[in-house]
Amino acid sequence: MSARGANRPGPDAEGHFGIYGGRYVAETLMPLILDLETAYEQAKDDPAFTEEFERLLSHYVGRPSPLYHAERLSEHLGGARIYFKRDELNHTGAHKINNCIGQILLARRMGKIRIIAETGAGQHGVATATVCALFGLPCTVYMGETDIERQQPNVFRMKLLGAEVVPVDSGSRTLKDAMNEALRDWVTNVETTFYLIGTVAGPHPYPAMVRDFQSVIGRETREQIMAAEGRLPDTLVACVGGGSNAIGLFHPFLDEDGVRMVGVEAAGHGVESGKHAASLTAGSPGVLHGNRTYLLQDEHGQIIEAHSISAGLDYPGIGPEHAWLRDSGRVNYVAITDDQALDAFHLCARMEGILPALEPAHALAHVVELAPGLPNDHILVMNMCGRGDKDIFTVADTMGASL
Amino acid sequence: MTGRIERRFAALAEEGRAGLVTFTMMGDPDIETSYAILEGLAEAGADVIEIGSPFTDPMADGPVIQRAGQRALRAGITLEKSLALARRFRAQDDTTPLVLMGYYNPIYIYGVERFLNDALEVGLDGMIVVDLPPEEDAELCRPALDAGLSFVRLVAPTTDEARLPAVLTNTSGFVYYISITGITGAAGATTAATQMAVDRLRRHTALPIAVGFGIKTPDQAAEVARVADAAVVGSALVSAIEDGLDVDGGATAACRDNALALVRALGKGVRAARQEAAS
Ligand SMILES: Cc1ncc(COP(=O)(O)O)c(C=O)c1O
Numbered sequence: 001m002s003a004r005g006a007n008r009p010g011p012d013a014e015g016h017f018g019i020y021g022g023r024y025v026a027e028t029l030m031p032l033i034l035d036l037e038t039a040y041e042q043a044k045d046d047p048a049f050t051e052e053f054e055r056l057l058s059h060y061v062g063r064p065s066p067l068y069h070a071e072r073l074s075e076h077l078g079g080a081r082i083y084f085k086r087d088e089l090n091h092t093g094a095h096k097i098n099n100c101i102g103q104i105l106l107a108r109r110m111g112k113i114r115i116i117a118e119t120g121a122g123q124h125g126v127a128t129a130t131v132c133a134l135f136g137l138p139c140t141v142y143m144g145e146t147d148i149e150r151q152q153p154n155v156f157r158m159k160l161l162g163a164e165v166v167p168v169d170s171g172s173r174t175l176k177d178a179m180n181e182a183l184r185d186w187v188t189n190v191e192t193t194f195y196l197i198g199t200v201a202g203p204h205p206y207p208a209m210v211r212d213f214q215s216v217i218g219r220e221t222r223e224q225i226m227a228a229e230g231r232l233p234d235t236l237v238a239c240v241g242g243g244s245n246a247i248g249l250f251h252p253f254l255d256e257d258g259v260r261m262v263g264v265e266a267a268g269h270g271v272e273s274g275k276h277a278a279s280l281t282a283g284s285p286g287v288l289h290g291n292r293t294y295l296l297q298d299e300h301g302q303i304i305e306a307h308s309i310s311a312g313l314d315y316p317g318i319g320p321e322h323a324w325l326r327d328s329g330r331v332n333y334v335a336i337t338d339d340q341a342l343d344a345f346h347l348c349a350r351m352e353g354i355l356p357a358l359e360p361a362h363a364l365a366h367v368v369e370l371a372p373g374l375p376n377d378h379i380l381v382m383n384m385c386g387r388g389d390k391d392i393f394t395v396a397d398t399m400g401a402s403l
Numbered sequence: 404m405t406g407r408i409e410r411r412f413a414a415l416a417e418e419g420r421a422g423l424v425t426f427t428m429m430g431d432p433d434i435e436t437s438y439a440i441l442e443g444l445a446e447a448g449a450d451v452i453e454i455g456s457p458f459t460d461p462m463a464d465g466p467v468i469q470r471a472g473q474r475a476l477r478a479g480i481t482l483e484k485s486l487a488l489a490r491r492f493r494a495q496d497d498t499t500p501l502v503l504m505g506y507y508n509p510i511y512i513y514g515v516e517r518f519l520n521d522a523l524e525v526g527l528d529g530m531i532v533v534d535l536p537p538e539e540d541a542e543l544c545r546p547a548l549d550a551g552l553s554f555v556r557l558v559a560p561t562t563d564e565a566r567l568p569a570v571l572t573n574t575s576g577f578v579y580y581i582s583i584t585g586i587t588g589a590a591g592a593t594t595a596a597t598q599m600a601v602d603r604l605r606r607h608t609a610l611p612i613a614v615g616f617g618i619k620t621p622d623q624a625a626e627v628a629r630v631a632d633a634a635v636v637g638s639a640l641v642s643a644i645e646d647g648l649d650v651d652g653g654a655t656a657a658c659r660d661n662a663l664a665l666v667r668a669l670g671k672g673v674r675a676a677r678q679e680a681a682s
Pocket of ligand 1: 094095096120121122123124198199200239240241242243244245246311312313357359360385386387
């Protein structure tokens with residue numbers, strides 16, 4: 001299973017997936033990025049590292065997460081057999097912690113004494129603050145002011161966990177700006193500090209490393225669906241912000257030709273409105289945050305602010321491997337609006353007793369479109385990558401309710 | 404290659420003094436004011452001029468240059484218009500080296516080949532692209548060198564001995580040593596640290612060495628000028644321009660006056676540095 005076929009060739013030694021990826025960073029960071037790559041390559045081959053990663057995933061995170069047959073929803077939609085990969089049941093409530101465990105182990109191995117991170121929805125910030133508490137390392141999380149407003153519960157959780165949350169007021173005051181500010185901190189404190197990136201973006205080796213840590217999602221899904229159905233799934237669906245939960249689910253299946261995959265971007269107010277975060281659907285290749293990928297940008301190469309009701313998808317870029325998978329056609333990418341995601345949120349709450357995060361609510365909205373047209377023996381797995389507790393204020397707002 | 408940069412540094416060596424390199428953002432606070440400043444820089448004492456081309460996401464810049472970039476983008480500057488300003492400058496001044504500084508994406512979207520053709524045509528001498536380390540030389544660095552333009556590389560305190568040769572290969576014009584690990588506008592390094600770093604670089608390269616990041620006052624510029632071939636001043640100049648804005652953020656005559664007064668003072672500092680040291 002670890003042998004790489006045509007659909008999983010990347011990255012090459014320079015961190016490229018086709019023309020995407022790479023290392024577009026300031027010279028100050030470059031030596032550290034090379035150190036990180038070496039440290040990661042060594043760690044990957046060290047059984048002790050893998051053993052500790054797996055131990056923490058089982059006993060601290062609570063893996064494996066269940067693969068759950070959503071029978072009522074399947075029946076309601078009247079088509080495919082729908083499974084949820086329940087990463088929302090992980091400790092801290094999303095898939096983000098899988099990657100944080102891997103990176104904090106690496107940070108410790110590299111002798112770093114301070115951790116920084118960017119966060120959008122606050123899930124990655126919470127997961128980072130959590131592992132920092134667990135390992136006794138100081139933690140600074142950069143978060144856009146817009147996101148701080150709409151994800152108050154997570155801001156408070158990070159503080160309870162001992163992290164410092166630094167509001168970012170530049171640009172669109174969302175995830176992209178938080179990432180700029182984290183990079184500035186890193187350039188300044190490069191010797192002591194480990195930058196714990198929350199998605200499959202940034203310069204090489206982050207996209208590959210974060211993918212590898214998140215691939216536990218797909219590996220478990222493979223085993224679990226074989227146990228439940230005796231065969232591989234027909235379709236996988238996941239939301240894409242930076243793309244880490246999606247690539248985590250997809251990657252172990254990429255060489256299985258029979259498995260279709262759909263990544264769901266945020267269409268915000270609609271792709272035609274210009275207020276969206278659908279970089280693969282409506283963007284073009286460019287260079288931002290250390291890699292070449294699809295970006296929302298104007299004709300002068302200036303980045304356009306993204307929009308989504310979901311803070312975790314509100315990013316004008318996408319991980320470079322997704323850019324490559326889009327061009328190769330191996331994965332299909334679609335976009336779902338704020339309103340569609342909200343409808344799916346309510347449907348899931350009433351039908352399955354699960355409040356999904358607004359990010360996977362986008363994936364679910366696509367499942368709602370897709371499933372009725374599929375035969376009853378079609379197996380569809382959707383990544384329920386986060387729970388919706390953090391989003392109740394945003395949802396209440398859309399309903400005119402005050403909490 | 405003997406272009407304007409080489410000739411300028413040769414002349415400085417002849418004079419026995421270090422140079423002053425200035426950075427201002429094209430389009431800040433508006434396009435015409437930024438040109439009025441650019442036009443006066445050489446006469447005020449700048450030996451090499453960096454013209455900033457803004458990017459929405461300048462990840463190596465501090466708040467001062469971030470704000471300048473935002474003002475410039477609001478004023479409608481584009482790479483094309485920055486090149487047009489360079490052309491206007493060149494029509495007046497055929498000797499002062501002009502180096503464009505920015506991030507890669509606007510150049511990538513403009514088109515590398517088109518950019519290099521236009522850069523040569525307007526009389527630009529080189530470029531500094533913050534997010535293109537040697538690992539990405541195939542993108543712009545090698546095509547630029549082939550076209551006869553300088554690609555000025557940044558060297559950081561984190562650039563170790565093993566890496567230096569790779570960083571210095573394909574560097575031309577001069578080497579830009581970033582004296583601190585940090586963003587633009589942060590506090591500067593000590594003279595002793597700068598001296599050590601410059602000595603280390605001299606063992607690896609015969610190119611002129613400019614030192615920047617954190618130089619704000621004529622005294623600081625003079626200190627750097629004692630050990631390096633040039634001192635680079637950016638954020639302090641941008642702050643001086645910002646100080647001249649009216650309450651609504653509009654340009655006033657003070658933007659240009661402040662900037663050029665600071666350049667005059669910095670130029671004096673740099674020019675006096677070695678004489679003081681000698682006497
Ligand atoms: C629950 C959840 N899902 C998805 C995302 C988007 O990130 P990615 O595309 O990397 O999975 C986030 C990001 O904050 C998140 O919190």
